[in-house]
Each structure stands twice: as C-alpha cells, then as structure tokens.
Amino acid sequence: MPLSNITDPADLPPFAVSLGDPAGIGPEIVAKSWVMREARGLPPFFAVGDAASLRAVWLGPIAMIGTPQEAAEAFGSALPCLQIAEAGEIVPGTPGIDGARTALQALEAAVGLARSGSAAGIVTAPVGKEQLYGVGFAHPGQTEFVAERCGVAPHNAVMMLAGPSLKVVPITIHIPLAEVPAALTVDLIRARALTTAKGLQRNFGIARPRLVVAGLNPHAGEGGALGREEIEIIAPAVESLRQEGLDIRGPFAADGLFHARARESYDAALCMYHDQALIPLKTLHFDDGVNMTLGLPIVRTSPDHGTAFGIAGTDSANPGAMMAALKMAAEAARARLAHDG
Numbered sequence: 001m002p003l004s005n006i007t008d009p010a011d012l013p014p015f016a017v018s019l020g021d022p023a024g025i026g027p028e029i030v031a032k033s034w035v036m037r038e039a040r041g042l043p044p045f046f047a048v049g050d051a052a053s054l055r056a057v058w059l060g061p062i063a064m065i066g067t068p069q070e071a072a073e074a075f076g077s078a079l080p081c082l083q084i085a086e087a088g089e090i091v092p093g094t095p096g097i098d099g100a101r102t103a104l105q106a107l108e109a110a111v112g113l114a115r116s117g118s119a120a121g122i123v124t125a126p127v128g129k130e131q132l133y134g135v136g137f138a139h140p141g142q143t144e145f146v147a148e149r150c151g152v153a154p155h156n157a158v159m160m161l162a163g164p165s166l167k168v169v170p171i172t173i174h175i176p177l178a179e180v181p182a183a184l185t186v187d188l189i190r191a192r193a194l195t196t197a198k199g200l201q202r203n204f205g206i207a208r209p210r211l212v213v214a215g216l217n218p219h220a221g222e223g224g225a226l227g228r229e230e231i232e233i234i235a236p237a238v239e240s241l242r243q244e245g246l247d248i249r250g251p252f253a254a255d256g257l258f259h260a261r262a263r264e265s266y267d268a269a270l271c272m273y274h275d276q277a278l279i280p281l282k283t284l285h286f287d288d289g290v291n292m293t294l295g296l297p298i299v300r301t302s303p304d305h306g307t308a309f310g311i312a313g314t315d316s317a318n319p320g321a322m323m324a325a326l327k328m329a330a331e332a333a334r335a336r337l338a339h340d341g
C-alpha cells in the first residue's frame with residue numbers, strides 16, 4: 001500500500017536498514033539493535049546488504065527474505081535480511097572496492113523500497129566515504145545521494161544531527177574548510193532554514209520551531225572587525241526569514257550557543273560548517289545522536305558516527321546511535337502521518 005494511503009501507524013511497513021560498508025561496524029550495530037528490539041521498543045526492520053557481513057560478526061539468527069513483506073513476520077524470531085549483492089571476501093576493519101560497491105547497492109535498494117512504500121523509511125548504517133569516492137561515487141555523502149534519488153535538489157536536503165538535548169544543522173557540509181566562506185550565500189542559508197523549519201514541524205510535530213543561527217567568525221564577526229560574513233550574508237538571510245514569519249534569531253557567537261541554558265532557548269541551531277555543528281552534537285550525544293535528512297519525501301535517519309574500521313570485528317561497537325536512529329525514524333513516520341493527515 002502506498003504510504004500516503006496509510007493513516008494508522010500500526011499499518012506502517014518495516015524499515016529498510018542499509019548495512020553500510022560491510023567491513024565497518026554497520027552489520028554489528030544492526031545485529032545488536034535487533035537483539036535489543038523488545039527492550040528498546042524498536043520498530044520492525046530488515047537489513048539490506050550482504051548477509052555474509054552479518055555472519056562475519058554475529059552468530060544470531062538471520063532470516064533471508066525475498067520481499068519486505070516477509071520481514072514483519074520474521075522479525076520476531078530472526079533478523080530479516082534482503083540480500084542485495086555479495087561483497088566478496090569480508091574482513092572486518094579492512095574495507096575494499098567490492099564492499100564499497102555493495103554498500104552503494106544496498107543504499108540504492110533501500111531508497112527504492114521506501115519510495116515505493118514497501119518500507120516505512122530508511123535507516124542507513126555508515127559508509128566509508130573515501131572508499132565510495134574510490135568507486136566513482138560522485139556525491140559528497142549519502143545525504144545528497146538519497147536526495148538525488150528522491151528528486152530533491154541538494155540545497156533543499158538538510159542534514160540535521162539530533163540528540164535528546166540538541167539539534168544542529170550544518171549549512172555547508174562536506175567541503176574543505178577553506179571553501180566555506182565562499183559557499184555561504186543568503187539563498188543557501190534561507191533554503192536550509194526553511195527546510196529545517198518545515199522538517200521540524202513534519203517529523204517532530206513542533207508547531208512553531210525556534211531556530212538560532214551561529215556566526216562564522218569569532219564573536220560573530222565583532223561588528224565586522226573579525227570578518228564581514230555576518231553583516232553581508234548571515235544577518236540579511238536571518239532578517240528576511242524573520243520578515244516572512246519564521247522564529248529565527250542570530251547570528252550569535254557560536255562559542256556561546258551550546259551550553260545547557262542556551263540550548264533550552266531553541267529547537268535547532270543552524271551552523272555555518274560541518275564541525276561547528278557536529279562537535280557539540282557528538283560531544284553531548286555520541287552514543288545516541290542521529291543524523292536525519294530533512295526535506296525528503298521519505299524518512300531517512302542514520303547513526304551520527306562513522307564506520308569505525310578500527311574496532312570492526314571486535315564486538316565492541318556501541319549500538320546506541322543506531323537504536324536511536326531506528327526509534328527516531330519510527331517517531332518521524334508517525335509524526336508525518338499526523339501532520340500530513
């Protein structure tokens with residue numbers, strides 16, 4: 001049934017979980033999440049990828065499924081897996097070309113299943129970006145790839161990192177730091193802010209989201225003495241959005257935006273570059289932080305961390321962020337049903 005025809009959350013299909021790089025910790029945290037499914041109240045889900053990557057790190061039960069419909073039935077007794085491709089020899093901690101290709105195929109398949117309504121949304125385990133670039137992946141990350149497959153322009157797909165006490169949005173994402181000032185434009189900030197506000201309404205049920213905006217320079221430019229981006233780009237973008245009715249404030253000095261009292265005053269902080277956003281988020285929420293893409297027709301979440309090749313295969317990966325990503329995906333799917341009517 002198309003997701004748009006579903007009104008009762010109980011009718012939502014399972015979530016598709018792409019396994020990410022088979023040599024990373026993705027398979028392990030997906031398997032550990034399945035083990036914790038009842039204790040943590042996780043929604044039904046199925047893995048998409050090479051089942052051998054699960055078997056390489058886990059001895060638990062796996063149910064090979066042919067269609068997503070079979071996943072809901074199998075989920076109670078085994079981790080359902082939709083086999084996409086074989087990744088060749090899998091050595092946890094040692095990524096390779098075949099694994100990168102399999103990760104990409106799994107991501108592509110999962111997006112297709114969500115777009116068709118066979119899956120309630122996608123949860124993506126981490127990929128190795130260097131490895132993906134090595135097989136010709138032309139997007140900066142999974143965010144932009146999923147956006148393209150959904151027909152959404154990159155500037156309208158927003159990466160939001162969310163934990164229980166903080167949500168952040170990097171305005172520029174995976175570009176060299178030296179290119180950030182030139183990439184910041186009024187139009188880009190406006191597009192990200194508008195998508196963020198709509199995304200908070202649709203996925204989190206926040207009726208009137210409160211947004212704050214960080215400056216780029218120390219002390220938000222100190223009146224132009226330490227940089228002019230605040231005066232020439234960020235403040236005009238904020239002002240135009242305020243005039244259109246958004247609850248948005250800034251630019252503020254970034255170093256004062258993330259302490260506990262400040263965090264109570266907003267629903268999301270828009271940051272000018274990747275680390276300005278992700279450092280506070282991961283400091284507070286490394287083990288329960290979620291990366292959600294806003295602005296898509298489908299629900300997409302991911303754990304906040306990467307492939308952790310250094311610990312893959314050692315059974316020491318913490319599944320907390322993956323479980324948080326599964327829970328947030330389920331909550332977003334339910335919130336969308338309520339929001340979209």
Ligand SMILES: NC(=O)C1=CN([C@@H]2O[C@H](COP(=O)(O)OP(=O)(O)OC[C@H]3O[C@@H](n4cnc5c(N)ncnc54)[C@H](O)[C@@H]3O)[C@@H](O)[C@H]2O)C=CC1
Nearest residue numbers: 125126127128129130302304305306307308311316317318
């Ligand atoms: N969503 C995604 O697909 C993401 C992918 N990456 C990719 O991951 C690769 C490695 O990136 P890094 O910067 O090293 O970040 P990372 O998050 O993989 O690792 C950073 C540190 O945290 C530890 N760690 C990460 N997740 C953990 C977990 N669940 N349990 C216990 N320890 C954990 C690692 O062992 C390492 O010490 C890169 O290729 C990067 O592109 C990075 C971030 C997100």
Ligand SMILES: NCC(=O)COP(=O)(O)O
Nearest residue numbers: 140141142143144291302
């Ligand atoms: N640092 C966040 C990250 O790398 C996630 O990127 P994406 O692959 O989800 O676009």
